[in-house]
Amino acid sequence: xxxxxxxxxxxxxxxxxxxxxxxxxxxxxxNHGISVELFDITDYRFDASKDHDKLAQAGLNAWPxxxxxxxxxxxxxxKDLNEKVSSFGxxxxxxxxxxxxxLLGVExxxxxxxxxxRDMPVIFGGNFATEAPERALSFKEVDLLCVGEGERTIxxxxxxxxxxxxxxxxxxxxxxxxxxxxxxxxxxxxVDLNENPTDFDIGLFDPIRLVRPMQTSLYRMAPVETMRxxxxxxxxxxxxxxxxxxxxxxxxxxxxxxxxxxxxxxxxFFWADTFLAMTPRELDEFCEIYRDVGLPFxxxxxxxxxxxxxxxxxxxxxxxxxxxxxxxxxEKFRQQVVIKEFSNDDxxxxxxxTTDMGVIYNTNNMVGYPFETREIAMETVRLxxxxxxxxxxxxxxxxxxxGTGARVKALKAGFIDPDVICQxxxxxxxxxMPQFTKEQIRGVxxxxxxxxxxxxxxxxxxxxxxxxxxxxxxxxxxxxxxxxKEPVIQF
Numbered sequence: 001x002x003x004x005x006x007x008x009x010x011x012x013x014x015x016x017x018x019x020x021x022x023x024x025x026x027x028x029x030x031n032h033g034i035s036v037e038l039f040d041i042t043d044y045r046f047d048a049s050k051d052h053d054k055l056a057q058a059g060l061n062a063w064p065x066x067x068x069x070x071x072x073x074x075x076x077x078x079k080d081l082n083e084k085v086s087s088f089g090x091x092x093x094x095x096x097x098x099x100x101x102x103l104l105g106v107e108x109x110x111x112x113x114x115x116x117x118r119d120m121p122v123i124f125g126g127n128f129a130t131e132a133p134e135r136a137l138s139f140k141e142v143d144l145l146c147v148g149e150g151e152r153t154i155x156x157x158x159x160x161x162x163x164x165x166x167x168x169x170x171x172x173x174x175x176x177x178x179x180x181x182x183x184x185x186x187x188x189x190x191v192d193l194n195e196n197p198t199d200f201d202i203g204l205f206d207p208i209r210l211v212r213p214m215q216t217s218l219y220r221m222a223p224v225e226t227m228r229x230x231x232x233x234x235x236x237x238x239x240x241x242x243x244x245x246x247x248x249x250x251x252x253x254x255x256x257x258x259x260x261x262x263x264x265x266x267x268x269f270f271w272a273d274t275f276l277a278m279t280p281r282e283l284d285e286f287c288e289i290y291r292d293v294g295l296p297f298x299x300x301x302x303x304x305x306x307x308x309x310x311x312x313x314x315x316x317x318x319x320x321x322x323x324x325x326x327x328x329x330x331e332k333f334r335q336q337v338v339i340k341e342f343s344n345d346d347x348x349x350x351x352x353x354t355t356d357m358g359v360i361y362n363t364n365n366m367v368g369y370p371f372e373t374r375e376i377a378m379e380t381v382r383l384x385x386x387x388x389x390x391x392x393x394x395x396x397x398x399x400x401x402x403g404t405g406a407r408v409k410a411l412k413a414g415f416i417d418p419d420v421i422c423q424x425x426x427x428x429x430x431x432x433m434p435q436f437t438k439e440q441i442r443g444v445x446x447x448x449x450x451x452x453x454x455x456x457x458x459x460x461x462x463x464x465x466x467x468x469x470x471x472x473x474x475x476x477x478x479x480x481x482x483x484x485k486e487p488v489i490q491f
Contacts, residue, residue, distance in 0.1 A: 131403030238403035329383030355389030
């Protein structure tokens, strides 16, 4: 009988992309004879108030779209979870979370009945486990942590456990010893992406989980990895210390064709932090291999990476949409505090190129950064008003995630409880700042698209809507009638 691993996936977003981390680890384990099953809570609609896709549409951050319905809305997730555990009988339970889903992951483990940690240990992995091991291990539901990349750690752990050998020295593990002390092993060497399989096990998930809205329609969509890490060093991001590695375009092509031909994927998302962190030769190689794929795709990238030549190359092979991280519109504040160093004029020029090239784009912005004021936040509005042809303008509440420089600054200033675990960026700020209150931050966030798209002479009316729900609803309806008409689709 083979060793058995049950992955749990805590998730609030009904139409989120299939998590590539779980799909990759599942394929690696299966390739080594280990049995893998999954309990995905997504379709149980555990907390609809946290569904990012629906919130984005309600907040004018996305086009009105058809949405798929939750498959198990009427079922009890805890009953089904325990039936899965009982029928499968896992030797190890793995939970992959971000910081915003960590507490839901803990809640899922809490509901597993009659679990003996010696016979069925639970290992948490993902960003929060990596950046906050002490905080994660303070929860009794967490037996082990996978700190950093999990490909080597999870496989070696399973193989040692299957053979009944000691496993606590596996590189990348963290745990509490019998005296309650945190033990953190050395990190494994960075993974060579070209050694990973290209047939990620997205079939582990229900096929309906591939369906996601994009510009009013639903598509079967897959996340595709081209690189890990980011060469930039934004203060709010915890990817800056990750070693940058790129996957060969030949391997990217294999992955893309597998998704298209085996899982009928219709649309791709490249989940690199900065997709266009490519040399001209790498971009040429990408465009050459993508011609064989023939599907639309969207990416996220930095303002600095845009040229008309690059966009022309990408549009010719299927680029449909770009997401740009602007974050803050006060040039000095953004460059010196947020550590995002492009100029406002350069951003305006680069995004105009995107519009002129006929590529849809949106901007991602944040409000409530440590030491920000309302006046600084309104500079973000003013910068977005300068962007030619911007489709949607997203505004999120700043979240001081573990592992970021911005969290350290917020702690030193006394703006947050040191033990706080951040939730979704659509929720209220966890910072308490005298110069920019939680209520003011919430008001600017929810009215941000209105400030950007409506004439400035209406700003006093919009400011009233920051605290007037009825007025906000009325203005949002006007916005939808004015700006959400016929979407631009070029494929």
